[in-house]
Amino acid sequence: MKGQSKIKKHQKPVAWLLTAGLSLILLAVFLVSPVSAQRKMVQIKGSDTMVNLVQILAEEYMTKYPGTALAVVGGGSGTGIAAIINGTCDLANHSRDWKKSELDLAYEKGVRPRIFAIAVDALSIVVNEKNPIDTLTMAQVGSIFRGEIKNWKVLGGPDGKISLYGRQSNSGTYSFLQEHVLNNKNYSPEVKEMNGNAQIIEAVTQDAAGIGYVGVGYVYDDRGQLRKGIKVLKIKKDENSPEYSPLDKDAVYSAKYAISRPLYQSTNGKPSAAVSQFLQFELSPEGQAIVEREGFFRIGKDLMEQNEKNLR
Amino acid sequence: MRSVKKKGVFGDVREGFIHRLFQASGMLAILILAGILALLLYTSVPAFKEIGFKEFLTSTRWDPTSPEKPEYGFLSMLASTVMITMGAMLLAFPLGVAVASYLSDVASPRVREIVKPIVELLAAIPSVVVGFIGLNLVGPFLARIFNLSNGLNALNGSLLLAIMALPTIISISEDSLNAVPAAYSEASLALGANVWQTLIKIKIPAAASGIMASLMLGMGRAIGETMTVLMATGNARAFPHGFLQSVRTLTANIAIELGEVPFFSTHYYALFALGLVLFLITFFINLSADVILEKQKRKLQ
The missing domain is CATH 3.40.190.10 (Periplasmic binding protein-like II)
Structure with missing residues (x-):
């Protein structure tokens, strides 16, 4: 009994401190919030x-x-x-x-x-830096993401299954590519759907057979340097037109780069x-x-x- | 001493009040559960009306925003969920039961005191952190082992879910092993059986229903997990053909699509229909776990 009451006595200040601390915090929140509401x-x-x-x-x-x-x-x-x-x-x-x-x-x-x-964004098609392919036509990009071209060999690359990375259906980039490059056809069900541009870059950096699409701002790192481990592909409007890179300012401003869009x-x-x-x-x-x-x-x-x- | 003093008229009133309070909170839990089920049913009905049961239950294609023809088949996602969960249980169950047996019968009290809290801490890791590990550590590791170009696949998800289900399996299995009356193992040891024989032939069979329940509860945990699988499995919509393929689970699909779906559209209702499916699966798994646990309690009494 004696021991118990002793413990009780020791516990009380702690409880008091906790209560006092909590009320102080609450008070602080109430005092501060009107100030921030003024902004x-x-x-x-x-x-x-x-x-x-x-x-x-x-x-x-x-x-x-x-x-x-x-x-x-x-x-x-x-x-x-x-x-x-x-x-x-x-x-x-x-x-x-x-x-x-x-x-x-x-x-x-x-x-x-x-x-x-x-x-204005130049939608960029990125592959792993080890991929020997530099240029694709719009039609080829469409076929790849529709799942019609399944192997890099078909495009003159090494023999290996193409590993597709894309965005989720709530993404504007997903819809834009579907409308303007896939000609309003379905994406291949094999596309791995990532949470955002940065995850696509990360995945393609690690995946030698990977291909993905991102906004052009994401191919640069914090210091404005082109990211290592990826390659930004040049795009041709069709088989006979010249190739342009989304990194080429003049090509984007003169609308020669085929997949640019306003933000x-x-x-x-x-x-x-x-x-x-x-x-x-x-x-x-x-x-x-x-x-x-x-x-x-x-x-x-x-x-x-x-x-x-x-x-x- | 104090409790004796408090008894009397006021004590009875207080008792009654507390009794009611507890009863009410118990009822509240049931009401909430019934409410959720009613809400899910109510919001799924339009989906089944607009899509039709046949397409929903038999199609493997899920593409509600398709410009060609929207389709709402849940089969690929159900298969993916079942596959990942089964894979996780195959990995986690033997390991979990082994750890539980070790902790209850072999380990010294000192080791047990250190290991048990650590196992329980495993359950406290946020799922997004586990997913991050899957994305950046387990994925590249699997890619190297199986010589794949990437590690975003069902096996990755299974491995992570196995880790997440382990604490549940271990602590419930251990509890049920400890609940086996001491007389059972004492008798076995007195007859000359060693610890291993006692464990395998006496204790685990006696605790079997509790161990089964731990499996079911671990499974419930794995099926409902969202963030981890969302990050680690790649979320491809194709019907799964193997563990080294990217898959999309029911939970991941709801998480991906619910944020942007226009309210009260077919797509919106269809997502609730997926939610209903998920609810029913976890409900029946947890229910059977409860039934099994209850059976064991009665048997051992």
Whole structure:
């Protein structure tokens, strides 16, 4: 009995300390939260291809204008568009156009998307550096991902089964490639579906028979150097046209590289002041310089004019 | 002393209150389970109406966003799930029972005190970490051993799930071995049998139903696991033909597609139908584990 009461006495201060500590933490949370609520919060969600680029744009923007807090998350273009429709984000990143079904659903829910092009991506087909193949035609890339060409030998490479890497169906890149390169045919069921661009790069680096597709920003590392272990293929529009690399600026700007696409952001209706200011920063010469520094490409005049109309 | 003092009118009221509280929380668990089942049934019905049972149950092609023709066959994913789980159990069950026997009958108390917490810690590793190990360590290792170009396949998933199911199998098997009355093994040892013979001929048969239950519960754990298989198996949709092929499980498919699916579309309902399938599988596995465990308890009493 005596021993027990002794223990009880010792336990009490500990319990008190715990309770006091917890209440202090709770108090701190309550005190701090109104302060952070005063900052303007902008939620940005969507395309995995764009997440790094937009993250860097957001960071630079926040150091310049500390009044706004931007939160950028990935998840895929489909996820971003779904979030705009469901009203769970302020700005959606997407690397493909809205699908008709998505537009219908948006209008049904009273959502009026406004679409801005903020950069241009040259979709890059990557293989392992040990692969002797340098160039493929669009038709060959389509056949490979449809599963019609199964061996590298057919393309003049070594004898070995082609190991396919791709994105998941919520990815804008997945849809874009399906529409523009696979001619709206099904992907091969053998495609290994990875979680994002970075995982595809990682897998192709390790897999000598691998082939995958990524946004051009992902073929560079943090220091802007071309990543080791992979090779970015040159693409021919068809058998008789010249080959172009997605790393060749002039070829992309003159639209000679066959699989380039705009990268978009969408808002619901007229963008709010905070979102509008961020969009203007992205489209400014300063923002576009960051886009180029990250390996993507500036947007052309036509798209820029369209953007300015949408901002109003 | 204190408890005696507290008894009286207030003590009875308090007892009654606590009794009700516990009863209510027990009921709540059942209500939640029934609620989940009702929700899954309710949201799956439109899927079966729009797709048809025949396609859902017999097609091996799952491609809801296909520009050619959307298809909703769950067979490839069911086969992948079953294959990975069976593979994991083949690896984990013998090992788990061996470890449990060692811990209950062979190891010194000191060793047991060190090893048991470590085994239980194994269960605390987040599944995403296990998946990461699969992606970067087990995968390249398997690729080298089997001379493949990559290691994102069913075997990788099975290996990882085996590791994740081990703590469940070990601790439940060990508990049921310990629950065998001491008189059984004492009698066996007194008749001149050694520890090995006692274990194999007396203790494991006596604890058999508990060990079976540990297998079932480990299996339930493996079937429901999502993140690990999502990261390690490559998620190809093709029907699996072998352990060295990339596969996509039911759980991985739901995780991949639920984030982007337009609400209340056929695809959305179809994913809930997959959820229903998964729920039924795990429910029956856990139910049979419970029945087996209950049987053992009665037998040993």
